[in-house]
Amino acid sequence: NAGVTQTPKFRVLKTGQSMTLLCAQDMNHEYMYWYRQDPGMGLRLIHYSVGEGTTAKGEVPDGYNVSRLKKQNFLLGLESAAPSQTSVYFCASSTPSGGRETQYFGPGTRLLVL
């Protein structure tokens, strides 16, 4: 099993450009998440999904959109990138386990917006 994978690994955008980050998991997990990580601020939740076809906002959703058309994939879109969106983006997945759930993380995507 590959676990959680993310593409691309690194990307440079100009302000105003758009892009989509792809997350894929092969563990048949119900839940998927997108986080961003900035220096000294831990991980902040952008959007999440509790199942195929459903998404919800997290702590910092502005400027991002998501879609979960297939259970194994969770896409994060930036419609008009801004320098404030320079960050490392992590995708994660988990599944209901009677209160013993853990989240499994992908390797991250480093995004630089100029």
Next chain:
Amino acid sequence: EDKVVQSPLSLVVHEGDTVTLNCSYEVTNFRSLLWYKQEKKAPTFLFMLTSSGIEKKSGRLSSILDKKELFSILNITATQTGDSAIYLCAPNRSGAGNMLTFGGGTRLMVKP
């Protein structure tokens, strides 16, 4: 609003030292607390704590939760250079989605 504070922010020790990392939290509908280790890339799971006073151990790492005082500690004994990482704590809220709230992390550097 949920709040998770980790201390210290950073720590530099020498191999063989023992370190204690702290995590205090204020989270609605608390269910459990998770510790993660983050080296260069993805956070990797260390411990899940659900009950107060029960120590979880894995080799040189151990952790304990105090649900009354709302904190957890992570101990690392006989530190090695491979322990150098950012350590993240994350309380888990009950309800759909298995939501975690992450602290800012403690950056540990272990020198030879």
